[in-house]
Amino acid sequence: MTATVPEIEVLAVARLSPLLMAPLKAAFVVHEQLHETDPAAFARVAPRIRAIAASGESKVGAALLDRLPALEIISVMGVGYDGIDVAAAKARGVVVTHTPGVLNDDVADLAMALVLAVSRKLVVADRHVRSGAWADGPLPLARKVSGARLGLVGMGRIGQAIAHRAQAFGMGIAYTARTERAGLPYAYLPSAQALAAQSDFLVVITPGGASTRKMIDAAVLKALGPQGVLVNVARGSVVDEAALIEALESGTIGGAGLDVFEDEPRVPERLRALDNVVLTPHVGSATQQTRQAMADLAFDNLRARFAGRPLPTPVPECQ
Numbered sequence: 218m219t220a221t222v223p224e225i226e227v228l229a230v231a232r233l234s235p236l237l238m239a240p241l242k243a244a245f246v247v248h249e250q251l252h253e254t255d256p257a258a259f260a261r262v263a264p265r266i267r268a269i270a271a272s273g274e275s276k277v278g279a280a281l282l283d284r285l286p287a288l289e290i291i292s293v294m295g296v297g298y299d300g301i302d303v304a305a306a307k308a309r310g311v312v313v314t315h316t317p318g319v320l321n322d323d324v325a326d327l328a329m330a331l332v333l334a335v336s337r338k339l340v341v342a343d344r345h346v347r348s349g350a351w352a353d354g355p356l357p358l359a360r361k362v363s364g365a366r367l368g369l370v371g372m373g374r375i376g377q378a379i380a381h382r383a384q385a386f387g388m389g390i391a392y393t394a395r396t397e398r399a400g401l402p403y404a405y406l407p408s409a410q411a412l413a414a415q416s417d418f419l420v421v422i423t424p425g426g427a428s429t430r431k432m433i434d435a436a437v438l439k440a441l442g443p444q445g446v447l448v449n450v451a452r453g454s455v456v457d458e459a460a461l462i463e464a465l466e467s468g469t470i471g472g473a474g475l476d477v478f479e480d481e482p483r484v485p486e487r488l489r490a491l492d493n494v495v496l497t498p499h500v501g502s503a504t505q506q507t508r509q510a511m512a513d514l515a516f517d518n519l520r521a522r523f524a525g526r527p528l529p530t531p532v533p534e535c536q
C-alpha cells in the first residue's frame with residue numbers, strides 16, 4: 218500500500234514571476250497573496266502553510282510568522298532579503314534562502330549602463346533627436362567615463378562584477394565596506410564620505426536594512442561634489458532620498474542613476490522632473506536568462522527542503 222503524501226501548502230507573499238509560479242503550482246498548493254486578499258480564507262489555511270515564496274522586495278515580519286505555526290522555510294527569489302525578519306524566522310526554527318551569484322552579471326551590467334547613461338546624457342540625447350531639437354543646435358558636452366574614478370560602496374559579489382567591468386574602461390577603482398577584502402587590487406577607504414571625496418562616480422551596491430539605512434546622506438553627497446554622479450543599484454533605503462533630491466536640484470552633485478527608490482513603486486515627482494537623472498524601475502536582474510536562473514534556484518531551495526536534501530543557498534545567518 219502506498220502512503221499518501223500530504224500536499225505541501227505555500228504562501229506566495231508577493232506577485233511573483235511566472236517563471237517561479239509555474240513550477241511552484243506544479244509541485245505545491247500555492248496561496249497567492251491570500252493574507253492580503255482574503256483574510257478569512259487565509260486564517261483557515263494559515264496553520265497548514267509550510268513555506269513562503271517571496272521576492273527580494275517582500276516584507277515578512279514577525280506578525281505574519283506568528284500566524285504560520287507550520288512554517289519551515291522562506292525562499293526569496295532575490296539576493297537581497299532585507300525585508301525578511303531573519304532573526305524572527307530563526308527564532309521560530311524557520312530557515313531563509315535567497316538567490317546569490319546568478320544575478321551578478323546583470324546587476325553589474327545595469328550599474329555600468331547607468332554610469333554611462335547619466336554621464337553621456339543618453340536619455341536627454343535621445344529626446345533631443347526625437348523632438349527635432351537637434352536642428353536648433355547641439356547638446357551641452359558630456360563627461361568622459363573612461364579613465365574616471367569609480368568608488369564602490371560595497372565590494373561583494375556584485376561590487377566585484379562592477380569593478381571587473383570598470384577595469385575595461387580604464388577606471389581607477391576604490392571601495393568601502395565594513396571590512397577590507399584581502400587580495401583585491403582596489404584601494405580601500407574607511408567610509409562612504411572618504412570614498413565619495415575621491416570619486417567621480419559613486420556606485421552603491423550594499424544590502425539594504427538597518428546597518429546601511431541612509432548611509433548615503435547629505436555629507437556624502439557634498440563630498441561627491443558638483444561634477445560627481447551617484448548610481449544606486451542596491452536598495453532605496455541606503456540613500457537619503459530627500460537629501461539626494463536637494464543635492465540634484467541645487468547642483469551639489471552632477472547627476473544620478475537610480476534603479477531603486479525609498480518607497481517603490483512611488484518615485485517623488487521632484488526626482489522625476491529632473492534632467493540630470495536616469496531612472497529605472499528596479500530592473501537590475503530583469504533579463505529572461507537571469508530571472509530564469511533566479512526562479513530555478515528559489516524553487517530548488519524549496520524542493521530540497523521538502524526532499525530532505527541540503528539547501529542550495531541559505532542566507533548566511535541560516536548557514
Ligand code: NAP
Nearest residue numbers: 297371372373374375394395396423424428450451501502
Ligand atoms: P554581498 O556579496 O553580500 O556584498 C555586499 C557588500 O556590501 C559587501 O562588500 C559588504 O561588505 C558590504 N556591506 C554590507 N553591509 C555594509 C554596511 N553596513 N556598510 C558598508 N558596507 C556594507 O551582496 P551582493 O550579492 O553583492 O548584493 C548586494 C545587494 O545588491 C543586495 O543585497 C541587494 O540589496 C542589491 N541588489 C539589487 C538588485 C537590483 O535589481 N537593483 C539586484 C540584486 C541585488 P562588509 O560585510 O565587509 O561590510
Ligand code: 8YV
Nearest residue numbers: 272273274294295296297502
Ligand atoms: C529583484 C533584487 O528585483 O535580487 C535582489 O535583491 O532586488 C532583484 O533581483 C527581485 O528580488 C526579483 O524577485
